[in-house]
Amino acid sequence: MKQNFPRSGSRRLEHAVDTQTLGEELGAALEAGDVVILDGPLGAGKTTFTQGVARGLGVRGRVTSPTFVIAREHRSKGEGPTLVHVDAYRLLDADAGDADPLGALDSLDLDTELEEAVVLAEWGGGLVEQLSEAYLLVSFDRETAVAEDPESEARIISWQWMENRG
Template sequence: MGSNMEFQVSNAEETQALAQKLASYLKPQDLILLDGDLGAGKTTFTKGLAKGLGIKKNVKSPTFTLIREYHEGRLPLYHMDVYRLEDTGGADLGLEEYFNGEGVSVVEWSQFVADELPAQYLVVKLLKDETDDDKRTLVFEPHGAHYEQLIANL
């Protein structure tokens, strides 16, 4: 495993800007797992990714639909929030088709589909600040050489 990269951001716009920058380096079948509590900024980060891919549509949380697809950008974006699955698992979701598809997959609450994940991905941890509501620490944790190279661009 490569070394992590850590960024401190002061507000939601900075989180989106970092995601937007990452988006410009993404390739088909890239997989990003967003890790963090409710309200940490996982969906906000995904909005930035979408912007960076040239998606103009407003990205909404797929909490109830589980998966939303966006096809208007440089690459398709598959945004998944599998919180509702909890420990029933994601075997029926057909996630593999997304992971092996033409686009970029982003998963919120990926611990609930741990068995369905491939070996290589980028984990982005979003950590809230104890004193400031708008501050976050973003930790980029690459699993695989491709993702090490990817975050070296940040």
């Protein structure tokens, strides 16, 4: 990852557009080989965030949840890396007990070499972090804002680069 994005931090984001904007900032800093894991409950904003990451990376195609296809590839409009957007929950479900994340992703017949792409995985903990020596963990918290104000659309997004100890 380029140095223009903090290696760790946290932001309270009031609206979906704010979530996309943070994703776009991150996307502009990501480089081929980076692995990003998005962690949070359903409806927390993971796909909305990914839409921003895609804009920041400058990739083609409409970003939607990969739930029913497991993974989507979004090619760069220019010279940048491809975005591989994975629903690792389904990948784990499909390959239960598979200790080989590269093999599990390879079985998807992706046209992209993972070292030449940014891999962004929703529900990726426990599998996708094994793709790299370090990965960015992005956590989504909707409960704190809703507990303060049940009408709130806010979410708190925290991120930190993690070393793979596996």
